[in-house]
Ligand SMILES: Cc1ncc(C[n+]2csc(CCOP(=O)(O)OP(=O)(O)O)c2C)c(N)n1
Ligand code: SF4
Ligand code: SF4
């Protein structure tokens with residue numbers, strides 16, 4: 069029998085900075101499941117891939133995700149992770165660059181970098197952790213907050229419509245897109261593996277339970293178990309959604325693989341070509 | 350690949366590009382802005398020729414974050430901008446400081462505030478260069494006065510940024526960026542290039558932010574080399590781990606990023622003096638203003654006034670000692686600047702009342718006329 | 732699916748925050764909230780019906796804190812210890828060295 073006092077799951081022992089754990093997330097916070105999704109993907113991709121991987125994140129609860137990995141990680145500025153990551157990838161195309169951002173981080177303050185990274189189709193894997201609000205600052209409206217929802221800055225209900233990240237990035241030029249929730253950890257892991265291997269800008273949106281703020285303010289479900297149950301009951305796979313009329317899909321979370329294009333050349337491949345031209349080759 | 354050794358007629362922005370490439374710069378990110386655009390344009394042509402990467406980013410915040418990212422990818426990296434862009438970069442500058450990331454930022458100053466005087470020179474950003482980002486830190490800022498300086502200081506800036514693992518700002522202005530002058534390019538083997546120090550211990554023994562006794566900074570691995578770096582913008586300890594409320598650990602980190610520059614001012618400071626041996630009146634000047642000031646000082650000598658000039662090349666860290674020495678020698682110090690009087694405050698402080706300090710401000714986008722400086726010298730000599 | 736013989740379901744005192752997602756996730760009602768609080772004030776889940784466990788690991792997958800592991804047999808126990816030796820322990824040694832140095836006082840704060 070293994071003693072339980074200082075025990076850590078084998079994935080944590082293998083991949084994480086256990087000396088700074090337990091992590092700072094609230095009990096039941098889905099960001100820990102997102103960490104697990106990432107590590108499970110690498111369990112399958114293998115240690116060699118892990119050793120080629122580096123992480124970049126922005127500021128927000130979600131920005132802390134990679135800080136617990138025993139791997140190179142840059143905890144950048146609010147909204148700016150993709151700018152750092154773009155240069156990292158352009159300078160070292162052989163690395164897997166994984167960027168983890170919050171919904172506010174990526175679509176609010178960092179929206180400009182997000183669309184331009186997609187436009188360039190640079191080979192970065194972006195994980196967008198959506199909890200429908202700003203949580204690190206205490207539960208304010210985000211660009212993903214559903215219209216009508218009450219948050220700390222929308223006490224009368226939000227009057228702003230929310231972004232649909234999949235549509236936004238499809239238009240901007242991303243070449244791999246998927247959305248899952250933390251309930252769908254297995255599917256999310258499979259999409260993530262594909263995204264890491266994909267040559268081009270890949271984004272995976274993962275809705276996760278933030279019991280502390282989204283649970284209390286938006287869903288009226290302060291228990292993380294109820295939030296996961298809600299994800300389970302309110303998500304509709306794309307394949308099923310296609311057969312339903314839009315009325316039925318109101319308020320539902322569409323999940324699945326939204327896009328997988330191979331017709332656009334990845335940015336760093338073009339950079340190599342450009343260098344050849346510049347050198348007169 | 351590089352510009353041939355010898356004397357070339359070069360514009361300031363061309364010189365800074367060629368100097369940077371020789372210094373080892375292999376990543377440039379920027380966003381067009383007058384009067385710094387030419388640097389980006391030249392970089393877009395030259396960078397791929399030397400095997401580097403040029404990127405036009407979506408804004409200046411992206412530009413500075415990009416060069417920080419490139420630096421952690423193991424590249425020497427630079428950006429160039431002007432006032433509005435430099436203001437946008439301040440948050441990123443702080444990130445580079447706290448994470449001890451070597452980068453070089455060129456600010457080709459133009460008149461502000463705001464969008465300001467787009468095409469005209471200024472020295473209005475000298476205090477922003479010192480204090481622009483929030484919090485406490487040390488910074489190095491260099492002020493070129495000629496196309497030759499643009500070449501030499503580009504190399505010096507990269508060297509200093511590597512040595513101190515800190516951002517270095519080159520505070521040029523519109524005049525210096527566009528002036529066309531002969532630039533002497535020495536043979537490569539005569540140019541001192543500081544390469545990045547890499548850790549010599551295995552990753553598990555490396556403590557990322559704890560320098561050996563007597564050292565100010567640690568060697569810096571690149572991403573992907575197995576050192577599992579944490580490049581943490583939140584206040585961090587010696588491992589790069591976030592500090593919650595450990596104020597003792599926070600103090601260690603803040604004081605090091607402050608002192609590593611401030612306490613090495615003797616090594617970092619560069620200046621030039623002319624006609625100072627017997628001077629009774631000193632002009633303290635920098636950047637393009639130093640060019641007019643030198644003329645005025647020579648004119649003053651012709652009139653029998655014992656005037657001399659101190660040209661500050663390093664603006665930050667501010668070299669108090671040289672001002673102290675001069676103040677104890679001369680009666681008065683004249684400080685012409687293309688702003689409402691900024692560096693003069695430092696001069697006044699360092700002079701400790703031993704000499705009269707006279708500010709000679711100039712705003713609106715024109716250089717001082719040598720006569721203006723001359724009449725200030727005359728006034729000081731009375 | 733018949734129940735698997737499972738040696739141990741370890742729940743970490745260090746990591747468990749008592750969110751009970753593991754209990755929510757378990758299809759076989761293996762886990763229950765314990766009566767007592769541990770030293771961190773958490774009433775950990777305990778495997779009261781370990782004989783029902785199918786080793787499906789859903790409890791592990793949904794645990795956000797890497798606190799729980801279904802340790803099927805000695806083989807798995809050995810694997811955990813091996814991973815600990817190889818991947819975790821080498822990185823823990825430098826902590827003491829740092830602590831020792833900073834407790835003596837770092838050089839740039841002296842004088
Ligand atoms: C420039 C700047 N503005 C504001 C903040 C404060 N801030 C920190 S995190 C955050 C929002 C985080 O929300 P999100 O990106 O959705 O991440 P979450 O915490 O929800 O995971 C804000 C506004 C900041 N750190 N920097
Ligand atoms: S506030 Fe929300 S997102 Fe942040 S750690 Fe707590 S539960 Fe997670
Ligand atoms: S899911 Fe994990 S943290 Fe939550 S109660 Fe179970 S073991 Fe503890």
Ligand code: SF4
Pocket residue numbers: 740756757758759760761762783784785786787788789790791801
């Ligand atoms: S492995 Fe499956 S059956 Fe066993 S405790 Fe976990 S969830 Fe329940």
Ligand SMILES: [Mg+2]
Pocket residue numbers: 128170171172197198199200201202203210
């Ligand atoms: Mg959020």
